[in-house]
Amino acid sequence: MGFFPSQLTRASLSSSLARRLRRPHPAAAAASAARSLTTTEGSRPSIVHKRSVDILHDPWFNKGTAFTVTERDRLDLRGLLPPNVMNSEQQIERFMFDLKRLEVNARDGARDTNSLAKWRILNRLHDRNEIMYYKVLSENIEEYAPIVYTPTVGLVCQNYSGLFRRPRGMYFSAEDRGEMMSMVYNWPADQVDMIVVTDGSRILGLGDLGIQGIGIAIGKLDLYVAAAGINPHRVLPVMIDVGTNNEKLLKDPLYLGLQQERLDGEEYLSVIDEFMRAVFTRWPNVIVQFEDFQSKWAFKLLQRYRNTYRMFNDDVQGTAGVAIAGLLGAVRAQGRPMIDFPKQKIVVAGAGSAGIGVLNAARKTMARLLGNNESAFESARSQFWVVDALGLITEDRSDIDPEALPFARKVREADRQGLREGANLVEVVKKVKPDVLLGLSAVGGLFSNEVLEALKDSTSTRPAIFAMSNPTKNAECTPEQAFTILGDHIIFASGSPFKNVDLEDGKIGHCNQGNNMYLFPGIGLGTLLSGARIISDGMLQAAAECLAAYMKEEEVLRGVIYPSISSIRDITKEVAAAVVKEAVEEDLAEGYRSMDARELKRLSQEEIVKYVQNNMWNPVYPTLVYKND
Ligand SMILES: NC(=O)c1ccc[n+]([C@@H]2O[C@H](COP(=O)([O-])OP(=O)(O)OC[C@H]3O[C@@H](n4cnc5c(N)ncnc54)[C@H](O)[C@@H]3O)[C@@H](O)[C@H]2O)c1
Ligand SMILES: O=C(O)C[C@H](O)C(=O)O
Ligand SMILES: [Mg+2]
Known part of the structure; x- marks a missing residue:
């Protein structure tokens, strides 16, 4: 693992002298970096090494009826397309x-x-x-x-x-x-x-x-x-x-x-x-x-x-960040400060890659808000009840999955609540009266009417339901069910898109889409543009916090805890900038193209956002120039 023949050859060939000689003059590097703050992706011509039908059959270069007349001549395309040029x-x-x-x-x-x-x-x-x-x-x-x-x-x-x-x-x-x-x-x-x-x-x-x-x-x-x-x-x-x-x-x-x-x-x-x-x-x-x-x-x-x-697992790490942003939004929606997050009682249905990823991240976030020490981390554990295919997970379970072990309820604790190993979801919700019910079980309809009825006794002023399993038929419940049974004050998010629900008195039950699509594109782009060697927990945390902060107070109070997908390009830009910033702060950033690590360090927050934006590709046709080599 980690043994790259080509890197080895390159490393042995490049003496430090050769490296110094290759390094651009600082003034040239600065000018080049400045250029990358002004030129945008897609504004330069594309060099193409083919002509004629080969271009039309190449989706990377093809523009179909949008080839201009001069381009058709230059690239031997005249006659191969209907004559009407379209924009x-x-x-x-x-x-x-x-x-x-x-x-x-x-x-x-x-x-x-x-x-x-x-x-x-x-x-x-x-x-x-x-x-x-x-x-x-x-x-x-x-x-x-x-x-x-x-x-x-x-x-x-x-x-x-x-x-x-x-x-x-x-x-x-x-x-x-x-x-x-x-x-x-x-x-x-x-x-x-x-x-x-x-x-x-x-x-x-x-x-x-x-x-x-x-x-x-x-x-x-x-x-x-x-x-x-x-x-x-x-x-x-x-x-x-x-x-x-x-x-x-x-x-x-x-x-x-x-x-x-x-x-x-x-x-x-x-x-x-x-x-x-x-x-x-x-x-x-x-x-x-x-x-x-x-x-x-x-x-x-x-x-x-x-x-x-440079890798990450989207289901474990991307989902965790999106869930954290949503969970913090649910606290704010109750009119409470985020610092109250460690007081939330959270029942999670599903202890697979996604569920465990969310549990670990939520526990760490609570611990950080409680003082970021060992005892905070330990006490945060008691805020979670995890139910999988075999019911409530306690320390009584034989052959317990090592990933789930840190979240197994202590037997005495469970006893005191009237619960036991393997208790079903309805029993757990009835006894715990959770603030949040979060599903990553892949079982459609798991949040049955009975489970939702039990959630009526939640101690929260705005209970939150995250039915995050995909696709649509695997969602733990629909927003209609949730709003109809529990009322318009709840917070609802699902992994797949659902329509908002029309409620009585002209009210709308807002259906948020809690999907890792709000984070993975920004995590990837931020990592690319920072040139970070690895993807650290800090970079992932920065992405999640950026998504949480994206939502305005008035939106959150209306139960809107995730942005609309129509603004995904803007969110992604902000998330990527947060990832770049964190990579720089952790000294992981090695730079990208002309923006070397030193230049990156000098950028202000605003300049980082601009740098990200200018490096985002746009779907516009570049002028094609033929080159035969
Ligand atoms: N919204 C998102 O962004 C997002 C992200 C990742 C995964 N997901 C979805 O989450 C689901 C699970 O993904 P995964 O990778 O964790 O799968 P997985 O197979 O690793 O885990 C599924 C878990 O659900 C448990 N389970 C099964 N039946 C259950 C029941 N009746 N009650 C309670 N728990 C039960 C299993 O024991 C297991 O722990 C999938 O549907 C996936 O599409 C959504
Ligand atoms: O793919 C998605 O929509 C989200 C997630 O990665 C999943 O596995 O469900
Ligand atoms: Mg996935």
Whole structure:
């Protein structure tokens, strides 16, 4: 692990003298850094090494009917396109008209088949013209994030073998052992900033979908481009196929992956190790986001790589930050200061990668607010009750999962509350009367009417319900159920998007979307632009605090604890700036392109935000210039 042949060669070749000679003169570096505060991504021409139909078939360069007349001449495109030159707005208008026709013609409104059809249309656009695709997505993010991302992406993954047309991303399989170091050079881009990798073992709440899980990596990277402005030439979705334990897929003649049982133990680890070595050898500065790995491996892989590679686990760490921001919002919504957070009683249903990630982060946040010492950390533990598939977790449980052990209730304590090992969720809610009920169980409808009725006795003035499991049918309850049973004073958030609820007297029950999409794009972008060697707890904490602070007092008091997805690009910019700042403060930042570590240190808060903004890619057509070399 951590042994990079190419880095070794480079390290042994570069004496400190050579390094000094290569370093730009300080004045030149400063000028270059200043330029990166004024020029924006996308305003420079793109050099292209192909012409004619090769360009039209290349989604990275294709502009379709938007190629200007002079560009058509320059690039040998004259005659290959209909003569009517359109600007990108006209192009999008045509495309949207076609897309909307689908809704008009659909008999039963927005059903699943309808959203899948929309995904197909968008995917075809993605295949033929990337810039136009991302312009459509960015400008209509509220409408189409639920198509390219959660929840439709779940349906796409379930059907991926049938939907597959053109490949996107890379596949590393158990059959490729020993080959990955060379295979990685088959990818056409010399620079990759962001990889999202999955092994398909736990896709949303849908279980093991094997190779079909690549859809989730593609969807997450769509948000990296649309929300964080990561250049789409530099993203790489990856599927590591170590087999599947999904019986249906093992027998499905359409299935595109290896039809064998998942590798396990050392064999499994050796595949992931080889993949990590290969991608970091070719792209030493890449950031790897682990996504939807079953919890059995999620924690182990995080511990294995997080101090060596630029990586993080979105389900464990991204979700934790989003939950913390929401939990702090729920305290503020009660008209109380955030410092009161350690007094909240929190029942968590689900002790997998996401649930445990949230529990650890919430406990640390409480401890910090209580004085950040050992006894604060110890006392914070008693604010949590964790219920998994076997009921309430206490120290009485045999074979307890080591990750859950710190949150197991002491038997005497549980006794005193009239609870015991394995008590069901209704009993726990009845006895604890929690301020917060948070679900990361992947069990749709787990917060049944009975559970919600029990929550009526909550000691909070504004009980908060987080039904965070995805996709929609896996949500622990719907906002309608929650508002109808508990009233309009509650705070409600769900992982997948739901509509607000119309209540009596013209009141609106606000449905927040508590999804890690509010953090992972900013964590990735901030890490990239700071050039941080690793992603520290401090950087993740800074991201979460930034998201919490994004919400204004009056919004929070109205029960709005997460921003609207329409402002995701702005939130991501702020989150990324907070991550850069923290990386600089922790001395982890090594700089990015012309902005070296020293220059970064000199930037004011405002300049950091500007630096981030100017490095966000925008979906505008660059002028293409042909170069034959
Ligand atoms: N909103 C978000 O941003 C977000 C982020 C990450 C994960 N998630 C969702 O959270 C869910 C869980 O993800 P995970 O990675 O932790 O999965 P996981 O499989 O690792 O964990 C699921 C947990 O739920 C428990 N569980 C099962 N049945 C239960 C029941 N009847 N009552 C209580 N607990 C029960 C299991 O024992 C396990 O501890 C998924 O649906 C996923 O989509 C949402
Ligand atoms: O993908 C999402 O929508 C959130 C999260 O990463 C999940 O696994 O559910
Ligand atoms: Mg996930």
